Amino acid sequence: MTIYKPELARINKIEKLTKTETFFDIELLSGKGLGHQPGQFVEVSIFGIGEAPISVSSAPSDLPTFQLCVRAIGNVTNALCSKKPGDKVGIRGPFGKGFELEYFKGKDILFVAGGLGLAPLRSLIWSVLNSRKDYGKVYILYGARRPQELLFREELKNWEERKDIEYHVTVDVWEENWQGHVGVITTLFPYIKFDLMKTQAVVVGPPIMYRFVIRELKNRRLPDENIWVSLERKMKCGLGKCGHCQINNIYVCQDGPVFNYKQIKDLPEAI
């Protein structure tokens, strides 16, 4: 056993969420749970193709299974998305630093998810919703490019109906039959009012989104240390060796991918 040897895992269930995103329910053959923290990631192997870092999309639980939401965009993810239930893949991890649930307890939480950013954020959202009474107010803002690109639609419906959270969704581009809000994600901010002292904002989305959302939060005077982000980078090893994910002296795979904004705001290459 070395740090580079993956464990075998079986794909239990596959569900196509959109044209490009697929949802996987996976279980290690050893039967051991993954034991992850929300926000952590795994390296998924397709033997003969390679490995890719993928955020875990499910909340930690007692179940032996965990879930991934994967966009078919590179060699590994395209191969992964063509797998069938029962097929095996390799897993290394979980890696990195995720969200410390204890820290968020008792606080109001504002989730801001852009596009595929909902995949990693979902692990934290459900961790919070699963023990809802441990947290203060919960806001979820979610934006996708087009209505047909919205992920986890059943769950979105649930969030919309729940009385114990405030949920807003938007799309950048209107399409026939879309009755909801249209506009980039920052256009949802006027709908919510949050308590600056009690709120932790957790922002996950494409690189460009961070700049606009963080500016919006700063305009409202939310302190830096109340803002959390998860950063995407190229990662080969997941263990702080291969060097690809380094931002100045920080290794995203070890020191992140989850960062407090205060920790990275002065790193010129981070956001």
Next chain:
Amino acid sequence: MKNFVVGKGDFLDLIDRTVEDGKDVVAPVRQENQANFRRIKSTKEILWGGPQTVIPPKAFLFPQEEELVEYEVDGEIRIKATVEAKPVVLLGIHPCDINGTALLGKVFAEKNLDENYLKKREFVTIIGVECLIPCSPESFCYRKESILPWEGFDFFLTDMQDNFFVEVGSKKGESLILGVAKEATQSDVEKLKKIRRERDNLFNEKQRELKPKLGDLPKQLRENYDSPMWDERGARCFNCGSCNMVCPTCYCFDVRDCMELNLRQGNRSRFWDGCLLTDFTRVASGEIFREERGARLRHRTNRKDWYLFEKWGKSFCTGCGRCGKACLTKIVDPLDIENELWERKGQK
């Protein structure tokens, strides 16, 4: 550890016997007009006091291509971790490279142990040799306090004309040399000191000066993060990655899968990668997180003389001069960079 003295003939006989016994001995040899490490058949092949080898000895501990995992996909999937290591004697290693290897040892042994490296290291015997004249116009080891090894050698030779002075760095080294060497006397030690005084003077005179103080490099780089120098130099970068490949402390790697023609057996291997290459930070969506050439040059320099320097207390540039020599447009030499930043500050 004790010090010894060994006759040159006796030492070479010892190595020749080792080669005859079938052990792998690797040493610098002349290839065309350059030096390169190669497995030797006789000590006559060794190039003593030559220029720095094109590729540093890291290639024997962290090869350009190294298998990490092999697998068989045949209905079931079987995965086996690969750890390859066999005894090798690395002979004639210059202090800059001994130190570079010691630094690699630190990073591969940090937290998540990299057995692929560490196992190889365990099997390698490092016999260093002191440089008494600068090996090339590009080197600046004296300026990086890397003229002598800090750690990480089994024994270290200094040429004393008829003899080698032998500093022992490990039990393995001591047991190797014990049979042919005698303990160094006070007069041997005095002679060594004199050689080193003269060597210091020579290096001080011949090697290019480092204008800022060595210990100030992290601070200087921090203060010059936004210097226009990075883009000026970066504009001349060909993104060839040569500086990364020839560096004794560059250890970034890519990982790739390769299948046999039968599409059943395959392996996953790592390959040297370089932070000066355009695609180094490219993710599947096409986003490149360090797009500017100047930013990539800055990242490499900062890694050597700031990030890793601060973390480990030693500069990750040992002054071997290889990158400066390999760089096609002469932009990468860390000593040049540090001096330019220092001079520009003076002009402000």
